[in-house]
Amino acid sequence: MGSVVLIVINTTGLTLDQLADAWRHVHDASAADEADPLVLDCARRLAADPGGEQAHVWVSGLVAMSGYLAWRPGQAAEGAALDALRAAAKALGDQPCAHDSHPYEAETGLLEDEIWRGDNGLLTGALAGPVLCPQNVAGWARLAVDVIAPFTVRRIPAGAPKYHHSRIRSLSGIVNDYPYVDPHEELIDEATCLPDRPTRGVLAGYLVTMNATCWYAASERITDRAVLDAMIKGVEAAVPLLGDGPCTHSPGEHPDTRDPDYTNQAGYLLRSPGGRAEIAEYYGWDEEDEDDQEDEPLDAWVCPAFLHDLADETLAALTAGLRSFEAAGAAAEG
Ligand SMILES: [Zn+2]
Ligand SMILES: [Zn+2]
Structure with missing residues (x-):
């Protein structure tokens, strides 16, 4: 664990752009000693304030790294990511909003398990729009949980691609x-x-x-x-x-x-x-x-x-x- 903790401290020195870039480079074949610290760091930040104003950033990070998390991540990284995503889904999922629907719902008719591909807008979306609406962010958190640990989360819109x-x-x-x-x-x-x-x-x-x-x-x-x-x-x-x-x-x-x-x-x-x-x-x-x-x-x-x-x-x-x-x-x- 000692070396992991050191790297986690290092990643906090990165700007958000640098972090987002690092997340995008994590994939199913990534080495655990490179990917786990990024996952743990991201999950820790999400868990610290799962219903907070920055939650969409950390949810987006874990969605980006879900290809790695769905294959063979370190156990601690997987557990931390799932806990943080579940906490975010709970904290954000019931916040009232004025939207009839959210972008993630439209995605499920198209999406295979590879939710890490494509742009979900969570990092670039307009603050007032439906993309960063807490319910949309919660939807993405649930999709990521379901890809990493199938059938352990509810409220996923039905419809295979x-x-x-x-x-x-x-x-x-x-x-x-x-x-x-x-x-x-x-x-x-x-x-x-x-x-x-x-x-x-x-x-x-x-x-x-x-x-x-x-x-x-x-x-x-x-x-x-x-x-x-x-x-x-x-x-x-x-x-x-x-x-x-x-x-x-x-x-x-x-x-x-x-x-x-x-x-x-x-x-x-x-x-x-x-x-x-x-x-x-x-x-x-x-x-x-x-x-x-x-x-x-x-x-x-x-x-x-x-x-x-x-x-x-x-x-x-x-x-x-x-x-x-x-x-x-x-x-x-x-
Ligand atoms: Zn909404
Ligand atoms: Zn069994």
Whole structure:
């Protein structure tokens, strides 16, 4: 901790422009010893006055660094960022205002998990406008919490990006056995689309989609083994990214994935804040009641233990499919 504290003191000597520049350079592949001090510094300033006039500056910093925070940040940095963002969402979220809507709400229909891309205006917005309205700042704080720790925050406007809904439609043709596009190409595209350092939501979504489609890939409907090879390779590469975080659920709390059509929808809805809000709506989460403990523990969708089991099941189906494929080939040759 000693060296971390020293660097934190150093960063306070930076001007806001210099700090903002440093935040923009923090990304998923940043080294912890460079990124954690910036996160801790920013979170400390936000936590000191989470409903204050400067809160939008520090929220913007944590949003800018959320790509790093959603991958493998230091534990202390992650905890501090989440606490500060939650405190800001609480302190700012209920302040009355005269606006009918706020810019962050429009964003959720467009946004994948990469909320750190693009300009949310929090550093440059006009003081009187809706961009710096406390409710808009609170909205961004909630989006950042949801990207870093999916399903732990409420009041995210429902609506996955259009592209994700179009993926759900194409894939639903496949999982319901009436594909209207070439399933070979479609499944190979899906299998090879996982980024190197996905957010927890994107990684979970990928594995859930692979599970929803594996029965089809392993069936005799697939005539090119490249599909099976790509899916097996993709799932095998995804599993080590899960980490070994503990399972906090009771037996039976992991999602039911027996219906491939529903599982397919969840696969893409998991990959964005607005999509996860659609899942929450489906399960009847009470949007207004942040302390409601009665609702379904939806964070089970991103639980590493659940996803490890799901990946095992997927790999078993795909491997069995590959074996029948090889056996059929051998029979044809013989
Ligand atoms: Zn407002
Ligand atoms: Zn679990």
